[in-house]
Amino acid sequence: xxxxxxxxxxxxxxxxxxxxxxxxxxxxxxxxxxxxxxxxxxxxxxxxxxxxxxxxxxxxxxxxxxxxxxxxxxxxxxxxxxxxxxxxxxxxxxxxxxxxxxxxxxxxxxxxxxxxxxxxxxxxxxxxxxxxxxxxxxxxxxxxxxxxxxxxxxxxxxxxxxxxxxxxxxxxxxxxxxxxxxxxxxxxxxxxxxxxxxxxxxxxxxxxxxxxxxxxxxxxxxxxxxxxxxxxxxxxxxxxxxxxxxxxxxxxxxxxxxxxxxxxxxxxxxxxxxxxxxxxxxxxxxxxxxxxxxxxxxxxxxxxxxxxxxxxxxxxxxxxxxxxxxxxxxxxxxxxxxxxxxxxxxxxxxxxxxxxxxxxxxxxxxxxxxxxxxxxxxxxxxxxxxxxxxxxxxxxxxxxxxxxxxxxxxxxxxxxxxxxxxxxxxxxxxxxxxxxxxxxxxxxxxxxxxxxxxxxxxxxxxxxxxxxxxxxxxxxxxxxxxxxxxxxxxxxxxxxxxxxxxxxxxxxxxxxxxxxxxxxxxxxxxxxxxxxxxxxxxxxxxxxxxxxxxxxxxxxxxxxxxxxxxxxxxxxxxxxxxxxxxxxxxxxxxxxxxxxxxxxxxxxxxxxxxxxxxxxxxxxxxxxxxxxxxxxxxxxxxxxxxxxxxxxxxxxxxxxxxxxxxxxxxxxxxxx
Numbered sequence: 001x002x003x004x005x006x007x008x009x010x011x012x013x014x015x016x017x018x019x020x021x022x023x024x025x026x027x028x029x030x031x032x033x034x035x036x037x038x039x040x041x042x043x044x045x046x047x048x049x050x051x052x053x054x055x056x057x058x059x060x061x062x063x064x065x066x067x068x069x070x071x072x073x074x075x076x077x078x079x080x081x082x083x084x085x086x087x088x089x090x091x092x093x094x095x096x097x098x099x100x101x102x103x104x105x106x107x108x109x110x111x112x113x114x115x116x117x118x119x120x121x122x123x124x125x126x127x128x129x130x131x132x133x134x135x136x137x138x139x140x141x142x143x144x145x146x147x148x149x150x151x152x153x154x155x156x157x158x159x160x161x162x163x164x165x166x167x168x169x170x171x172x173x174x175x176x177x178x179x180x181x182x183x184x185x186x187x188x189x190x191x192x193x194x195x196x197x198x199x200x201x202x203x204x205x206x207x208x209x210x211x212x213x214x215x216x217x218x219x220x221x222x223x224x225x226x227x228x229x230x231x232x233x234x235x236x237x238x239x240x241x242x243x244x245x246x247x248x249x250x251x252x253x254x255x256x257x258x259x260x261x262x263x264x265x266x267x268x269x270x271x272x273x274x275x276x277x278x279x280x281x282x283x284x285x286x287x288x289x290x291x292x293x294x295x296x297x298x299x300x301x302x303x304x305x306x307x308x309x310x311x312x313x314x315x316x317x318x319x320x321x322x323x324x325x326x327x328x329x330x331x332x333x334x335x336x337x338x339x340x341x342x343x344x345x346x347x348x349x350x351x352x353x354x355x356x357x358x359x360x361x362x363x364x365x366x367x368x369x370x371x372x373x374x375x376x377x378x379x380x381x382x383x384x385x386x387x388x389x390x391x392x393x394x395x396x397x398x399x400x401x402x403x404x405x406x407x408x409x410x411x412x413x414x415x416x417x418x419x420x421x422x423x424x425x426x427x428x429x430x431x432x433x434x435x436x437x438x439x440x441x442x443x444x445x446x447x448x449x450x451x452x453x454x455x456x457x458x459x460x461x462x463x464x465x466x467x468x469x470x471x472x473x474x475x476x477x478x479x480x481x482x483x484x485x486x487x488x489x490x491x492x493x494x495x496x497x498x499x500x501x502x503x504x505x506x507x508x509x510x511x512x513x514x515x516x517x518x519x520x521x522x523x524x525x526x527x528x529x530x531x532x533x534x535x536x537x538x539x540x541x542x543x544x545x546x547x548x549x550x551x552x553x554x555x556x557x558x559x560x561x562x563x564x565x566x567x568x569x570x571x572x573x574x575x576x577x578x579x580x581x582x583x584x585x586x587x588x589x590x591x592x593x594x595x596x597x598x599x600x601x602x603x604x605x606x607x608x609x610x611x612x613x614x615x616x617x618x619x620x621x622x623x624x625x626x627x628x629x630x631x632x633x634x635x636x637x638x639x640x641x642x643x644x645x646x647x648x649x650x651x652x653x654x655x656x657x658x659x660x661x662x663x664x665x666x667x668x669x670x671x672x
Contacts, residue, residue: 030056034066046073050657064093068100074653075107077664082653083107098127102134105141114145132162136171143175151175166196173205182209203227204237211240217247235261239271246278254278269298273305285312303329310342319350337366430637431630431660432472433603434596435545436538438515439481440471450596450625454538464508465491470596472630477515485512503532503539510542519553522546537591541600544583551576580604595625602634611638629658636663645670 037052053070056063071086087104090097105120121138128134135158142151155172162168173188186209193202203223210220224241231237242257258275261268276291292309295302306325313322323346330339340363347356440449450470459467465488492509495501510525526543533539551573581604588597602617618635621628636651649667656663 030060030063030066034069037066037069041069041073044076046077047656047659047661049073051659054657062093064090064097064100067093068097068103070657071100071103071107074657075103077656078110078668079653079656079664080107080110081649082657084111096127098124098131098134101127102137105137109137109141109144112144114141117141118145118147130161132158132165135161136165136168139168139171139175143171143178148175148179164195166192166199166202169195170199170201170205177205177209182213185209198230200227200230203230207240207244211244217244220244221248233264235265235268235271238264239268239274242271242274251278251282267298269295269302269305272298273302273308276305276308280308280312283315285316288312289316301332303332307339307342310346314342314346314349317349319346322346323350335366337363340366429662430603430606430634433545433548433600434470434472434630435474436468436470436511436514436542437474438466438468438485438511439475439477440469440473452538452591452594452596454536454591458504458507458538461504463504464511466508466511468511482516485515488512489516501528501532503529503536506532507539507542510546514542514546514549517549519546519550523550535590537587537594537597540583540587540590541597544580544587544600547576547580547583551580577604577608593624595621595628595631598624599628599631599634602631606634606638611642614638627658629655629660629663632658633660633663637666640666640670 033052033056037049037056040046040049040052050070050073053066053073056066057070060066067086067090071083071090074080074086075083084104084107087100087107090100091104094100101120101124105117105124108114108120109117118138118141121134121141124134125131125138135154139151139154139158142148142154152172152175155168155175158165158168159172169188169192173185173192176182176185176188186206189202189206189209192199193206196202203226207220207223207227210216210223221241221244224237224244227234228237228241238257238261242254242261245251245257246254255275255278258271258278261271262275265271272291272295276288276295279285279288279291289309289312292305292312295305296309299305307329310322310325310329313319313325323343326339326343326346330336330343333339340359344356344360344363347353347359434450436455452470455468455470458464489509489512492505492512496505496509506525506529510522510529513519513522513525523543523546526539526546529536529539530543554576555569555573581601584597584601584604588594588601591597598617598621602614602621605611605614605617615635615638618631618638621631622635625631632651633655636648636655639645639648639651649670652663652667656667
């Protein structure tokens with residue numbers, strides 16, 4: 001976490017209820033709410049701190065401080081665009097806040113806008129001319145912008161002011177490595193390690209230098225071992241150590257490192273690919289095939305993995321699968337002869353002699369254009385002999401290393417995981433439909449309930465046995481609560497048998513049926529309520545909700561024969577979706593300013609892959625309720641599917657600001 005000079009450790013003694021009560025009044029105690037937000041920020045509860053700063057901004061939008069603090073929280077959640085926007089607003093209100101220049105510079109640097117970052121750091125340095133972090137950040141931004149002379153000069157100034165700053169030596173070493181000054185880089189690394197024997201990046205950089213040169217791999221291994229001691233949970237270190245061990249003929253040590261790297265990061269494509277190569281080397285083809293397939297699940301266009309998997313398929317006699325993989329490689333690299341050598345061999349094995357010969361001749365032409373072809377190769381007829389194994393290039397099948405283990409930007413980042421919700425991988429799912437019900441699952445960040453005027457008015461009449469809420473987070477109910485609603489259904493049954501039923505009675509019982517998951521009965525009661533009150537929008541939304549849930553159940557339920565007819569199911573689903581959408585639209589017609597209804601329409605359009613209509617519906621929901629995080633999240637999800645990365649990240653940032661936790665994990669995945 002970025003901890004600036006004015007952010008100091010305080011005891012987090014304020015209870016959440018204090019800030020909530022304060023925020024509920026017309027004039028909140030902004031100092032107190034900011035203080036609680038600072039506490040949450042210090043203890044890395046970034047999502048919670050944002051909610052506090054939101055309250056202050058809503059009450060007093062002319063204060064610069066809450067924008068600055070919220071930008072710091074967003075930065076730590078890797079919402080760099082959101083951090084930049086908030087820091088910019090803070091600077092609009094007060095251009096003399098050095099920390100705001102700094103956080104905006106850091107955010108811009110993480111978005112590869114290095115020239116803008118340099119400008120921000122220079123502005124901050126006018127206010128704090130000898131600030132160590134600012135000088136370091138400026139040098140790193142200059143280096144990233146390829147202003148090598150400026151970066152070297154800034155490092156010189158930094159080291160003149162702070163001659164014992166080990167990270168500055170490491171930053172300059174990285175700069176010198178980029179300029180092929182290995183002697184100067186080695187001297188800087190040695191000096192950094194003298195000053196700080198626990199300088200993780202020093203060991204990593206020194207090991208990388210040895211690996212690149214191919215000299216003294218034992219010394220490189222010793223450095224990686226030191227790095228592993230200092231940072232035992234970094235998968236990239238184990239991947240590089242595995243490479244070194246393999247190069248030093250320690251096959252089992254290399255395999256153990258790949259296995260552990262994958263325990264740390266099960267979706268690490270580099271570790272999976274490398275382990276697949278080692279498994280293939282000892283003919284553990286089934287396990288190698290699984291690893292290459294896993295790589296392709298993560299990176300569908302990983303041609304190294306495709307090529308390697310084709311080799312495995314060929315070895316196992318899976319010729320059609322091998323042809324499919326090698327064809328994709330050949331299409332992507334039409335001048336790559338090795339893919340054609342392999343395809344010729346597979347075609348020959350399949351008995352396609354004529355095709356194999358044509359492929360072989362094409363490969364030979366490409367190879368001749370690149371290097372002289374030995375006559376013995378030319379006479380190795382495809383029809384009578386295998387393509388020589390050495391011609392089936394292993395260039396696409398060599399061990400990979402990780403070259404970004406060294407992160408010479410430690411003051412920007414916090415290695416602690418607590419509060420960094422973007423590091424918690426979650427399934428990428430849209431925010432679900434809003435529903436009418438009797439229960440919700442509020443969280444510390446959000447109440448998870450929404451306002452509908454008609455529902456508020458219905459609750460005010462006390463005509464129902466339970467208060468109705470609007471939420472998209474239904475909790476799991478225990479047996480006592482379920483039994484309570486079975487009893488409520490019995491009550492309505494008795495009431496309706498002795499009195500003329502009212503629309504509100506049908507609505508109450510329909511909600512009981514929804515709670516007990518009897519969707520067919522809920523649909524019937526909602527329909528009867530509509531017959532009695534055809535102009536009551538919530539009745540249509542309730543019926544749409546019950547119909548939607550019934551559709552979900554029907555999709556997964558076999559018919560009487562125990563089978564599922566896809567065609568029949570599709571037709572039934574299409575008819576049901578038409579009815580659901582008609583109910584949603586009728587409700588909107590009766591209550592056009594209900595944001596929740598537009599949001600639900602957006603979800604239906606998204607499910608039907610009508611992205612244009614979904615975006616329009618979510619946009620209308622946001623116009624009616626500008627802080628509707630769920631609508632921002634789902635619209636951002638669609639923008640990303642359509643390739644509009646900038647709009648997607650912007651919407652996800654607003655969703656995270658509104659308390660939608662998965663938004664930050666999705667932003668992080670996009671930036672990888």
